[in-house]
Amino acid sequence: MQLYITTGSPYARIVRVVVLEKGLTDRVEILQAKTRQTGSPYYDINPSGRVPYLIRDDGVGLEDSALICAYLDQLDNNPVFAFPADQVWEARRLEALVRSMLDGLAVLVREKRRPLNEQSPTIVLHETDRAKRMLDLWETEIGQPIFNGPLNMVQIVMVCTLGFAGLLSDFDWRAGHPKLAKWFDELSKRPSFASTAP
Numbered sequence: 001m002q003l004y005i006t007t008g009s010p011y012a013r014i015v016r017v018v019v020l021e022k023g024l025t026d027r028v029e030i031l032q033a034k035t036r037q038t039g040s041p042y043y044d045i046n047p048s049g050r051v052p053y054l055i056r057d058d059g060v061g062l063e064d065s066a067l068i069c070a071y072l073d074q075l076d077n078n079p080v081f082a083f084p085a086d087q088v089w090e091a092r093r094l095e096a097l098v099r100s101m102l103d104g105l106a107v108l109v110r111e112k113r114r115p116l117n118e119q120s121p122t123i124v125l126h127e128t129d130r131a132k133r134m135l136d137l138w139e140t141e142i143g144q145p146i147f148n149g150p151l152n153m154v155q156i157v158m159v160c161t162l163g164f165a166g167l168l169s170d171f172d173w174r175a176g177h178p179k180l181a182k183w184f185d186e187l188s189k190r191p192s193f194a195s196t197a198p
């Protein structure tokens, strides 16, 4: 299989972590895509131009980190990241909320990478405020069992989200969130996170 990524993409990192955790490095070739460039040859591979994008062994392409992770997880008929029935809705609820923070941060990082005179202060303020509200929420929720049991998708998405937030030099997500920072630092030591850190 071939997995198209960019090294800076937190969504691609989520899949790269799953590839490592599932021991699939021999089966998945990781390729760099040229995204956000007019006329990129990558658009012939994935017309949406987004990463991550997995081309399966049968040649069919899958987009979206959640879908790709679920696909890779079940390949060996031993899906370790699928939640048992009694946890599934709580896990999906939490993963959706973490992804909501990640989607906002992606907008914020993109905005801040534009030249200063092209940045929208309204968007920067809106997304910064959203990130702060979500971080406050996670500071109170990070003790929940789903964040502290065996590695799962909620934890993977959270680590990749906070790692991505760390790229914002003028936004210290750790300030006022000591429990979240401690949780992040502990889990970040895991080899799959350490070797994919932005």
Ligand SMILES: N[C@@H](CCC(=O)N[C@@H](CS)C(=O)NCC(=O)O)C(=O)O
Residues within 6 Å of the ligand: 008, 009, 010, 011, 012, 035, 036, 048, 049, 050, 051, 052, 063, 064, 065, 066, 106
């Ligand atoms: N919901 C998607 C989001 C993927 C996404 O937004 N990827 C960004 C990189 S972080 C991208 O490919 N951007 C290139 C573009 O918008 O053209 C997922 O979970 O995979």
